Amino acid sequence: MRGRITPEVYNKALERSGGRCERCGIAGYLEAAHLIRRWKIEEWTTENDIAMLCGPVVNTGTCHNWVDYTAAGREWAAAYRYQLYEKAKE
Numbered sequence: 223m224r225g226r227i228t229p230e231v232y233n234k235a236l237e238r239s240g241g242r243c244e245r246c247g248i249a250g251y252l253e254a255a256h257l258i259r260r261w262k263i264e265e266w267t268t269e270n271d272i273a274m275l276c277g278p279v280v281n282t283g284t285c286h287n288w289v290d291y292t293a294a295g296r297e298w299a300a301a302y303r304y305q306l307y308e309k310a311k312e
């Protein structure tokens with residue numbers, strides 16, 4: 223299943239985030255947000271394809287909503303994903 227986030231991947235991302243939104247740093251309710259469109263994922267979603275962002279996604283003003291529904295948010299997501307993959311190479 224494309225885009226599926228396994229519990230292992232979710233936990234790795236959560237650990238990386240330190241329990242804070244990876245964009246604004248707020249500690250609180252976090253959701254795993256895809257940094258790339260699900261249909262673009264070739265195989266399995268890795269922890270570098272998602273970010274823990276404040277939610278809920280349906281609320282305007284949260285980072286998850288911003289990433290999913292705005293052009294600027296999608297740009298941020300692509301750049302952040304690139305950073306994560308670069309870090310993973312080290």
Ligand SMILES: [Zn+2]
Nearest residue numbers: 243246276285
């Ligand atoms: Zn946030």
